[in-house]
Amino acid sequence: MNTDEYQELLSEFNELKKENLDLDLTRGKPSPKQLDLSNPLDGILEGNFQLKDGSDARNYGGILGVPEARQLGAEFLGTRPELTMVGGNSSLNLMYHFVDNMMEKWGSGIKFICLTPGYDRHFSICEHFGIEMIDIPMESSGPNIEKIEETIRKDHSVKGIWCVPKYSNPSGHTYADPVVNRMASLPKLGGKDFKIFWDNAYVVHDLEMDSEKLLNLSKEAEKSGTDNDIVMFASTSKVTFAGAGISFLSTGKESLLDFEKYLSRQMIGFDKINQLRHVKFLKNLDETKKLMAKHRAILKPKFDLVLSILENKLGNKDVATWTYPRGGYFISLDTLPGLAKRTVHLASELGVKLTPAGATFPYGLDPADSNIRIAPSFPELDELEKAVNVLATCIQLAQAESCLKGKNNG
Ligand SMILES: Cc1ncc(COP(=O)(O)O)c(C=O)c1O
Known part of the structure; x- marks a missing residue:
């Protein structure tokens, strides 16, 4: 990492700041479209x-x-x-x-x-x-x-x-x-x-x-x-x-x-x-699975989008690894040690809320300070795209800061 690359990331960060985003990737909540799938529950008993x-x-x-x-x-x-x-x-x-x-x-x-x-x-x-x-x-x-x-x-x-x-x-x-x-x-x-x-x-x-x-x-x-x-x-x-x-x-x-x-x-x-x-x-369970296929049709493109942005932006950079889940509600991402808290903080400065770093560990203490939980279910695709781009920029910026700090100290 050289100073030019750091400056480039910093200007990308400052550009993103101007967008005044307000996005939430914190909790695994179903989106309104998913909730709509079950609207027939209302009134189903007909007395x-x-x-x-x-x-x-x-x-x-x-x-x-x-x-x-x-x-x-x-x-x-x-x-x-x-x-x-x-x-x-x-x-x-x-x-x-x-x-x-x-x-x-x-x-x-x-x-x-x-x-x-x-x-x-x-x-x-x-x-x-x-x-x-x-x-x-x-x-x-x-x-x-x-x-x-x-x-x-x-x-x-x-x-x-x-x-x-x-x-x-x-x-x-x-x-x-x-x-x-x-x-x-x-x-x-x-x-x-x-x-x-x-x-x-x-x-x-x-x-x-x-x-x-x-x-x-x-x-x-x-x-x-x-x-x-x-x-x-x-x-x-x-x-x-x-x-x-x-x-x-x-x-x-x-x-x-x-x-x-x-x-x-x-x-x-x-x-x-x-x-x-x-x-x-x-x-019954078989009928429930048919409903879950409708959830899948809404959720899968969101997971695919997150994964493709992570691959495109971080795939060859050795700054993070992440899971490729075949179900559930989350993607688990690990930054290089010591970068998760800083990444989450930087993202919050850009208006993107992430689950607090450390939350996935007892007492909120991730010994490596590296795990970040991504919950792609709630935002719509366009918002999700923005939020994950922010996350990828913030991971790189956190790493750049840490490299430069290391150089200055060493
Ligand atoms: C592993 C796990 N257990 C339980 C829950 C909460 O379930 P419930 O809504 O039934 O309380 C969640 C919600 O995210 C979860 O991820």
């Missing part, structure tokens, strides 16, 4: 609130959800309806409460394994409950399972692990079969009440026609006798309405009973009418 079992969805009862929605949730999660419950509009809320209930049994001084880069809101739950986080890196075929096994074996205060097994947030990687298979035996290696939090948020969110295959954890856990120590989650947040969907939780029989007891202290039941609406609209 008919009767459930298959003859009961009335408008009334109290059934904290585990309406039977037809439990069936749908079981299809999403690859398990059985009697082991599956349906919650409100947030699976994250179910995760939080599951941890809350377990805290009584776990006591204080406990730890969780957090795979990184990962989902910031999982980490926030740990922070809230004072659970110490142990960071283990994600790899392209899932997490390093040997490292996980060793950690659990050595330290029995490790009581949980967060997993996003399919199209992981943010790397987009899916766990390979041997990883899932060995995961199912993890609870046998550690202390009492070790739980696997299997957040299958992107289970039906393919960006390609052929879905990546994920081994069924509940079947593996049943074989291993650990079914009460796994808890699986999914939701329709990025299938229907992100703010008004339904969520699913599936676990072993005793574990579900225990969670039901916990929930019953707080509420009589979730919104059954919304559950019924969703079953009327989505029907």
